[in-house]
Amino acid sequence: MKVILYMAITVNGFIAKEDDDASFISKEEWDSYSAMVRTAGNVILGHRTYDIITKQPEFKEFENVKVVIVSNKSFEPLGKKHSIAGSPKEALGLLSNFENVVVAGGAILNGSFLKDDLVDEIYLDIEPIILSQGISLVNGSDFEKRLKLLGTKKIAENEIQLHYQVIKK
Numbered sequence: 544m545k546v547i548l549y550m551a552i553t554v555n556g557f558i559a560k561e562d563d564d565a566s567f568i569s570k571e572e573w574d575s576y577s578a579m580v581r582t583a584g585n586v587i588l589g590h591r592t593y594d595i596i597t598k599q600p601e602f603k604e605f606e607n608v609k610v611v612i613v614s615n616k617s618f619e620p621l622g623k624k625h626s627i628a629g630s631p632k633e634a635l636g637l638l639s640n641f642e643n644v645v646v647a648g649g650a651i652l653n654g655s656f657l658k659d660d661l662v663d664e665i666y667l668d669i670e671p672i673i674l675s676q677g678i679s680l681v682n683g684s685d686f687e688k689r690l691k692l693l694g695t696k697k698i699a700e701n702e703i704q705l706h707y708q709v710i711k712k
């Protein structure tokens with residue numbers, strides 16, 4: 544199983560504004576992310592991201608996708624193919640029959656997956672914007688990760704995708 548972290552970030556490393564506004568994310572970026580998730584057939588989301596993304600009309604593209612929400616709380620997921628896991632490892636256990644697994648934020652979830660050394664590859668789509676404040680790519684975990692650049696791709700007129708391998712300890 545390959546675990547892929549997929550995120551859109553500002554040039555200075557934010558994934559959203561402090562009020563969760565991520566309207567700077569381009570249509571091309573969403574399409575690229577959506578294709579990755581639909582091809583993998585699954586996505587792992589933090590509870591806050593799940594609450595936000597399921598309100599967006601584009602989320603209906605994930606009708607056939609198995610969604611795992613990482614949370615310590617107990618609640619009723621919104622879809623038949625949605626389930627809750629209490630930790631990143633438990634989330635991966637629920638998806639053990641998939642070849643590729645997509646981890647898609649937010650910051651707290653990204654931090655816990657990276658800290659536990661569970662991410663194999665990272666895709667970062669660099670939105671052409673700098674924000675003075677915002678929610679960082681990772682939050683709440685203390686670690687350092689070295690990366691190997693596997694490739695770059697231009698996905699929109701002003702947008703580059705970086706593809707990294709995480710160097711495991």
Ligand SMILES: NC(=O)c1ccc[n+]([C@@H]2O[C@H](COP(=O)([O-])OP(=O)(O)OC[C@H]3O[C@@H](n4cnc5c(N)ncnc54)[C@H](OP(=O)(O)O)[C@@H]3O)[C@@H](O)[C@H]2O)c1
Pocket residue numbers: 549550551552557558559560562563564565568588589590591592593595613614615616629630631647648649650651652653655678682
């Ligand atoms: N730019 C992008 O590509 C992108 C992608 C995704 C999200 N976002 C943005 O990111 C922001 C949300 O990020 P966030 O960091 O605030 O929240 P988050 O990571 O989406 O969710 C945090 C919650 O998820 C659960 N969780 C995360 N890690 C856990 C772990 N290791 N074990 C158990 N539970 C865990 C906890 O839920 P409980 O409190 O229920 O226990 C925690 O409070 C939003 O603004 C969203 O729009 C941007």
